[in-house]
Amino acid sequence: DQQVKQNSPSLSVQEGRISILNCDYTNSMFDYFLWYKKYPAEGPTFLISISSIKDKNEDGRFTVFLNKSAKHLSLHIVPSQPGDSAVYFCAASGVQGAQKLVFGQGTRLTINP
Amino acid sequence: GAGVSQTPSNKVTEKGKYVELRCDPISGHTALYWYRQSLGQGPEFLIYFQGTGAADDSGLPNDRFFAVRPEGSVSTLKIQRTERGDSAVYLCASSYTGTPQETQYFGPGTRLLVL
Numbered sequence: 001d002q003q004v005k006q007n008s009p010s011l012s013v014q015e016g017r018i019s020i021l022n023c024d025y026t027n028s029m030f031d032y033f034l035w036y037k038k039y040p041a042e043g044p045t046f047l048i049s050i051s052s053i054k055d056k057n058e059d060g061r062f063t064v065f066l067n068k069s070a071k072h073l074s075l076h077i078v079p080s081q082p083g084d085s086a087v088y089f090c091a092a093s094g095v096q097g098a099q100k101l102v103f104g105q106g107t108r109l110t111i112n113p
Numbered sequence: 114g115a116g117v118s119q120t121p122s123n124k125v126t127e128k129g130k131y132v133e134l135r136c137d138p139i140s141g142h143t144a145l146y147w148y149r150q151s152l153g154q155g156p157e158f159l160i161y162f163q164g165t166g167a168a169d170d171s172g173l174p175n176d177r178f179f180a181v182r183p184e185g186s187v188s189t190l191k192i193q194r195t196e197r198g199d200s201a202v203y204l205c206a207s208s209y210t211g212t213p214q215e216t217q218y219f220g221p222g223t224r225l226l227v228l
Contacts, residue, residue, distance in 0.1 A: 004155075032214045043117070043204055043219030044156065051214060089155050099144065099211055100169060103155030 003027045004092050006104035014112055019077040021107050023090030026071065031094035034101065035064060035075045038087045048075070052094075080111045115139075117220035119205050125226045126195055134190045134223045136205030142218075144211025145188050147180055148204040150222070156204050162188060163211050195227045 005024045013019045021035075031052040036044035050057040050064045050073070057064050063076045077084055090104040118137040126132050138145050143164055148156035158172040162182045170180075177195075182188040192199055202224050206217040 006155075034216075036219075041221065043206075043221045046216050046218065049214075049216070091155075094213055098169065099161055099208075099213055099215070099217075100146065100158040100172065101148075101156070101217060102158070103148075105153070105155050 001026070002105075003030075004090055004102050004104040006088075006090055006107050008107050009105070010108040010110070012110045012112060013080050015082060016079045019075075019080045019084065019109055019111070021075040021077075021088050021090075021109065023073050023075075023104055024071060025073075025092050027092070027095055027102075028068075028071065029095040030092040030102075032092065033064070033066060033073050034091045034093075035062075036089045036091060036103075037084075038089060038106070044089055047088075077109075082111050082113060085109060085111045117205055117207055117218055119203075119220040119223050121223060122221065123224045123226075125228065127228050128195060128197060130195050130227075132192050132195055132225065134192075134203050134225070136188045136190070136220060138186065138188070138205070138207030139218055142207035142209050143185065144208045144215075144217075145182060146206040146208075146217060147188070147190050148206065148219075150202045150204055152201075159190070161211070168211070192225075195225075197227050200225055200227045 034049040035047040091101040145162040147159040150156045161169040164185045202222040204222045206219045208215045
């Protein structure tokens with residue numbers, strides 16, 4: 001069963017506009033959520049995280065929102081830049097204190113000039 | 114080095130052969146993780162080491178897969194009797210202490226192709 005889901009395989013956004021990437025999870029025991037960014041032929045790079053005790057975390061152009069009741073999180077990038085074009089993975093951890101990350105399938109973001 | 118390194122970057126082998134994939138974590142990181150990423154999917158957890166011991170190997174798909182970390186630094190993932198379905202990118206990550214809510218830093222991966 002897919003415990004973390006990213007239902008949009010791809011997203012195309014105009015440069016300068018807001019990019020919104022979505023992620024849903026099913027296991028209410030997850031207590032920590034992360035977003036990773038991946039360029040071709042490179043490993044995932046950590047972007048931003050949020051603990052389940054918060055509903056928002058901001059770092060520069062990147063903001064993650066967590067809605068625990070809906071088991072939904074989103075990543076907002078504003079303004080979007082061409083260098084943001086990559087695959088974005090949502091991940092979750094914390095079931096029974098486990099350190100392993102459970103990843104979604106990824107969303108390919110393309111920023112158009 | 115500054116980041117997690119993995120060797121080889123690419124490995125092509127024949128069905129039934131044995132392969133070893135190596136991971137060098139960030140210096141000083143006690144926790145090390147292996148993940149596998151199949152085409153079009155997100156990374157899937159395989160095994161987690163805390164120091165020299167495997168603290169969680171619940172993601173290893175079967176007994177053909179084995180991993181070691183004898184000195185608490187470098188780790189080797191070993192796959193026996195490879196099958197075509199083992200073709201994937203194998204990712205290694207490390208973190209400082211392995212405590213929950215700690216960032217895991219990933220290497221570039223080893224792309225394994227089983228013919």
